[in-house]
Amino acid sequence: MTTRRPLVAGNWKMNGLKASVPEFRRIVEGYDAALRARTDLMVCPPATLLAGFAAAEPGSPVGLAGQDCHPAASGAHTGDISAEMLADAGAGAVIVGHSERRADHGESDELVRAKAEAARRAGLLAIICVGETREVREAGRALDVVRGQLAGSVPDGADGENTVIAYEPVWAIGTGLTPTIDEIAEMHGAMRAHLKERFGGQADRIRLLYGGSVKPENAGEILAAADVDGALVGGASLEATSFLSIARAYL
Ligand SMILES: O=C(CO)COP(=O)(O)O
Secondary structure, eight states: OOOOOOEEEEEOOSOOOGGGHHHHHHHHHHOOHHHHHHOEEEEEOOHHHHHHHHHHSTTOSSEEEESOOBSSSSSSOTTOOBHHHHHHHTOSEEEESOHHHHHHSOOOHHHHHHHHHHHHHTTOEEEEEEOOOHHHHHTTOHHHHHHHHHHHHSOTTOOTTTEEEEEOOGGGTTTSOOOOHHHHHHHHHHHHHHHHHHHGGGGGGSEEEEESSOOHHHHHHHHTSTTOOEEEESGGGSSHHHHHHHHGGGO
């Protein structure tokens, strides 16, 4: 049986200023030997803070990630940031296809796939997000829609080294609502089965994170669910205390 090392990643979204460096330091300090033995930990701050966080804690075992990247390495794309630039700033990973980007910027599966390919080109781990809306879940189409997003967004050649998938039901993000543990396990099982059809045994090495209202109070139950290999945490990752206490569910 394949053992997948868990990953707890904090997506800070559009939050954080230079004054957040001490909070990042508290996360690094709290990532003690016991936690390091059990789980990877990663912070995804706004791009403006990546280099500052990297400089504040050189060689830190807490990974850094961007929240988006452009498919191209450089060029005339005002306001965009490439995967190569994120890597240069100290990131080892990048989130692509978050539902807020799919909604706010009309990102398609095809574009998300191109971004995931750009991440690989730059040597970054791609954290590819998928997840259904409330309407889709109520219509009983969540599994089909997420399978479709995976088919469209995950590039050929995805493996456990270059790809993490985050299942984030849109209706659970920032709402305090979560699917039941059975629903999470059902979705993660379906995602694993879908990836196996396409990538064979390699699918057993791809980590599947759950995201959407993960808090210290529900982390233990969610992270113990079948085929859940970690969490992508939003609001609760902004404070070291709550973020670390979610990761401590692995102790
Ligand atoms: O979107 C999320 C992480 O990417 C989840 O956000 P919340 O944890 O705030 O619900």
